[in-house]
Amino acid sequence: MTRILRIITSADPRTGGPIEGARRVGEIWANQGHRQDMLTLDPPGERHLADYPGTITALGPPRGLGPLDRYRYAREMIPWLRAHAGNYDAVIVSGLWRYAARGAAQALAGKAPPYFVFPHGMLDPWFRRAAPLKHVAKQASWWWAEGPLLAGARAVLFTSEEERRRAEGAFRPYRLRSAVVNYGTADLRSDGGDIEAFRQAVPALGDRPFLLFLGRIHPKKGCDLLVQAFAAVAARDPSLDLVIAGPDDVGLVAGLRSAAQRAGLAARIHFPGMLTGTSKSGALRAASAFVLPSHQENFGIAVAEALAAGTPVLISDQVAIWREVAADGAGLVAPDTLLGTIDLLTRFLDCDPEQRLAMRRAARACFTARFHIDRAADSLRLLIEREIA
Incomplete structure (x- = not known):
């Protein structure tokens, strides 16, 4: 031992x-x-x-x-x-x-x-x-x-x-x-009711599709870029929402809410706080894509969790595992700038259903091979x- x-x-x-x-x-x-x-x-x-x-x-x-x-x-x-x-x-x-x-x-x-x-x-x-x-x-x-x-x-x-x-x-x-x-990270465990548990935790979302940020709400994570980029592309898919979930220890959510309101998107950008257990796994599995435009990320546990859920990851090139994600076709990568984040979302929205399905399969394979x-x-x-x- x-x-x-x-x-x-x-x-x-x-x-x-x-x-x-x-x-x-x-x-x-x-x-x-x-x-x-x-x-x-x-x-x-x-x-x-x-x-x-x-x-x-x-x-x-x-x-x-x-x-x-x-x-x-x-x-x-x-x-x-x-x-x-x-x-x-x-x-x-x-x-x-x-x-x-x-x-x-x-x-x-x-x-x-x-x-x-x-x-x-x-x-x-x-x-x-x-x-x-x-x-x-x-x-x-x-x-x-x-x-x-x-x-x-x-x-x-x-x-x-x-x-x-x-x-x-x-x-x-x-x-x-x-x-x-x-x-x-550990593989996701699901009892079959985790997606319902997540949607119950964010009732304003209803059954709408959504992009997901999940992690600490911190300046280095690029949440401000994400809100601005979502505002720039929101008209391309009026059915799509954005969920920004995580603890806000430094008080950024109020400013992000104000930015969403100024963009006319207060009803489409949701801040449910920290998700745990079945609500967290449900969010990861139900998301159309996971988004992390971080300015610095030595690994990104939440990225690995999204890959475990078979969810495509849209990440900046400052997330240290971006090369592995790109090589496996498990998501999309761009610079950690506003233009880069807009590019991430735009390219994903341009993917047809077959391309998104292929990305989901690649995400799961990437997790199994590299990050279990x-x-x-x-x-x-x-x-x-x-x-x-």
């Missing part, structure tokens, strides 16, 4: 892809007789993933600490790691720029067991362009936290060759040993076992 400790800032599913991937990998490993426990910086009183098969230890401070809340400083993390890390064969650190990275760098440096790091896209140059002053602060942090953490890792794990290429030289000095591992979570779990476990043998 291989025993892994995963360090991740939060086990809250609302935080996005990293915890979803960690959760699914841990479930598969448990079925294979291995174990993945988690150390999080959630407050101890929070309880996430109640059905997770490993132990989840939460050591974080209370919520509501203002600017420090996102950093999640936890004074108990380093003593806990020094006391318990030796019970594991390896440690995985998921993410950078939070205290989880700093604490891991300090507690694990030069000590057993070996550790591995997933940057999860956090070394992408988009962040430097989008927030140059924050990049300066990150460079300072790199010298005393992230840089030593990555330099001491047995391997820094990228989820695609595209992500590894973009990260090259992101900060100085850039010293690390990298590896690309398979990544993905079983492949990801085996790829990661085998890499770790080779490194610690």
